[in-house]
Amino acid sequence: xxxxxADGELRYARIVGRNVRRLRAEQHLSGQQVADAAxxxxxxxxxxxxxxxxxxxxxxxxxxxxxMALAAALDTTxxxxxxxxxxxxxxxx
Numbered sequence: 584x585x586x587x588x589a590d591g592e593l594r595y596a597r598i599v600g601r602n603v604r605r606l607r608a609e610q611h612l613s614g615q616q617v618a619d620a621a622x623x624x625x626x627x628x629x630x631x632x633x634x635x636x637x638x639x640x641x642x643x644x645x646x647x648x649x650x651m652a653l654a655a656a657l658d659t660t661x662x663x664x665x666x667x668x669x670x671x672x673x674x675x676x
Contacts, residue, residue: 592644596636598667599645599653604637605668606657617656625652 607617614633621628626648635641636653645653654661 593641595665596641596645597639599650599664600636600639600641602659602664602666602668603633603653603657606659607637610657612657617653620656621649621652624655625649628652 603617607614614637615630618628618630618633621633626646628649632649636645650661650664654664657664
């Protein structure tokens, strides 16, 4: 895989990471459980990869295959993983 471009791909990788971390916590899943479920539905996704994605320490872009596998493992959609909930929250008035 190639390295992510500075702003765009890393921004989405960070958004995916926040959403993976949130959904994993909500579903009371360990990182290993998510990694195992994602790997069963797509390309191998190791526990260290889950950690890198969640913490924003990604060394490469999250691939479409990984995104699809993570969405399936977390019983959500790829669109939900790509949605920046921080940006879509309305400001209080």
